[in-house]
Structures are given as C-alpha cells and as structure tokens.
Amino acid sequence: MSDDSRPSPTGVRTAVVIPAAGRGVRLGPGAPKALRALNGTPILIHAVRAMAASRAVSLVIVVAPPDGAAEVKSLLDAHALPERTDILVVPGGDTRQESVKRGLDALPPEYGIVLVHDAARPLVPVDTVDTVIDAVRQGAPAVVPALPLADTVKEVEPAAGPEPVLSTPDRSRLRAVQTPQGFDRATLIRAHETVTDDVTDDASMVEQLGLQVVAVPGHEEAFKVTRPLDLVLAEAVLARRRLTDGF
Template identity: 80%
Template sequence: MSDPERPSRTAAVIPAAGRGVRLGPGAPKALRALNGTPMLIHAVRAMAASRAVSLVVVVAPPDGAPEVKHLLDEHALPERTDYLVVPGGDTRQESVRLGLEALPEGITTVLVHDAARPLVPVDTVDAVIEAVRDGAVAVVPALPLADTVKEVEPGAPGAPEPVVATPQRARLRAVQTPQGFDHATLLRAHTTVTGEVTDDASMVERLGGTVVVVPGHEEAFKVTRPLDLVLAEAVLARRRANDGF
C-alpha cells in the first residue's frame, strides 16, 4: 500500500527492446515511423503528457541504447519530464526488470507501458496513476470485449480447432497499458516470480496481490500488424484536424 506520509513520485518504464516480427522485417517495431515520427517517441510523449510523470525510462534493444538516446535527443519532449535510456534484455520481463533497476530512490508509483501503444490518451494515464495513489497495488486499464470469445484446444497452425468452452463475455476485459503499480510491490514481483508471463499485472496476481481495472480507451490499441499502422495514422489525422495536435 502507498504510504500517505511519503510524497508521491511517478516514473514510467517503456520496454522497447523487441523486434516486432508481426510487422515484418526492418527496424524494431518501436522505431517504426508513425506520421513521420517513431512510435517510441509517440509513446514517450504519451507518458510525459501526464503532469504526474517526472521520469520516463526507455529500455532499448541490448545493442541499440545509443541510437535510441540519439532519437530522444532529436525530438521535442516536455521539459518537466526527465528521460533515461538503458539497454534491455532478451525478454520483455527481463527488460522491465532492468528498467526498474534504473529508477532513482523516491519513486512511489511505476507505470509500465508498451511502446507499441503510442496513442494512449493522457486521461487514461492519469486514471491509472490516481488509482495507485488511492491505494491499489496494481492497476490495469481495460475495455469490455465486443466479440464473443471461444476457448479452444490448440492444434496445428491453420487446422480446425475444437471449442472447449465459451467464457461469459460480460466478465472479460481486454487489458491495455500503461499498467500502474506500487513501486515496492512491482519490485517484489520481479524478484520473486519466475517463468514467463504476458504482463506485469500477472506477476502481482501470482504474489496474491489484488489487481484492479480502470476504464481503458479505444485509442490505446496495440500496433502489431500492418493494418494497425493504417488505423494509427487515421487517429493521428483526426487529432490534427480536431485539436491541431
């Protein structure tokens, strides 16, 4: 739980060491251009847009930290937010841990954000931070599912797969980022939970901690496939038209 006597300071960790194979060959996914600007820059700006975030730690590909730092130096970021670039590891989990190890003392709240979610609105970021500051040890933004979901018995790629269950859709949520954590809780999770997990909130769940959900946003989608790039460009075009962004 958060200590009400301690001043609250928030940092964001952005693991950006992956290659993004589903977007095809070329630069790592986080460095792909979106409206002429790398997705990573959009993601950093999305975190820095929150006045509560005082530090953004970017976890670069193991051999790409100088390139990523040069990239950040080239693009305008809010002056009130510091940033730091550290080399990552072989897995996302290892990269997040390395990002956590780089945090200075005094950080009470940590956001972990996917570089491939470049368009998350600041209201979503602030809602996650506020929930942690209100006492939650782990917070995820999420959306209700529009589609019916089937659990199947996995088979060979492309082969028919038998359905084994139909979960109740009203109880399911599609989880996004940034995920927010009490700093000490997330550190404990990364030092005690072994085995690969799909997100950091799952690690807190394994510790027995309660993860709470706040409303996500449709624009916080993950850019994974080429079609997602088209959608992201459309969102940016609409923002420019509506807000001059």
C-alpha cells in the first residue's frame, strides 16, 4: 500500500467538508437549495448542526456559492452552533468536484480524516456520522453509509417514449448511498488530483484509484432534500423529533 493510502490512526482529528454551492433547480426558482428554510431554519444550518453533533468532528468547512461566501458566513454567524466545533467558509467552484477540492485545500494539516457531506441532507443522525468516522479510524480508506433498496430496479434503454427493459439487477447486491462519506485525507486528496471524470460522489473517485470502498449502515432519515415533497417529509421528521426528543 502506498503512503497516499495509509489508514488514519485512531485519534487523528476529523473535519467535514460541506459543498453548498449548488443552485438546487429541482426545488424550483429562488435561493440555492441549501439556503431554503426547513422549519424556519436554512437546510444548510441543519446539515452543519448534524455534523457538529458528533463529538469527533472539530471542524466544518462550508463551501459556499462563488459569489455568496459572505452571505453564508453571516447566515452561520446568526445561528447557534456548537462552540466546540470550528466553522470555516470558503468560496466554491463551478462544479461539485471543484468545490470539494477547494474545501480540501483549506484543511489544516492536523486533520487526517475528512467527511464529505451533502448540504441537502439536513437530518443525518449523529450515530451515522460516528459510524462512518469509526470505520475510517479502523483502516478503511473510504466509507459510505448506505441502505438496501426497497424497490425492484430495472435497467432500461433510455428513450423519449416507453423505454425497453434490458435487465433486472439482483436487488440484494444493490445499495442506495448517502452521506457523510468518510475518507483518509491523503486518499481523498490523491483521488481529487488523479480523477478528472465528472462523478456523482467522492467514493467513486477512490474506486477509480483501485482502493477498497466499504459500506456501513445508513439511516432512512439521511435522505436528500431535492424535491418539494422531500421538504414535507423533512418537516414531518423534525416534528416527530420535537415530540420525542423535546427540541
């Protein structure tokens, strides 16, 4: 194993990079998706709080829209966040991949474990965050939280009209991947320096290096707020939490 892919020793500090520079067109016109309100509070604030809830996380880097870093910093300053967690805002790039890279560039050297988390996943339970971190500490270069699929999946030939079905994959071998995804810092940096393809998640970049990515149990409440119906579901989850947890 090369030096770039050495597992992180137990006790190495953990940081989270949250790319929040996207516009979120599927939620319709208006503010970027991460700045939309959920129960009166921007989705981004919920996501930062979810990451900072882990006592293992001591730094959260929020990657803001290129022209919106000052706005995002003011937003974060206006909301109560755990004092034990440092918050840093940096301007993002034109793509998610470029934005994550800018977040990595801002990491202080003492952070050996990096989580990358979607700003649009505001309700991730802290146990999921800790499970990902623990797996990286135990030597995995890349870790993803994932859920089994409830629906049968069909592979189709894309078409403008009815689409021919090509195959039915074995659902038991498939997983729906969530975030935060966790990485050994050196591995993730090497992936971003090496892989130039447009990818949908950072773990797939590590796969292209030929390194092992492992899955740990995700959580049904770690869903991504992408469509208006997702906002309704997220409000319902928060309402249930207020009843059961008192907040």
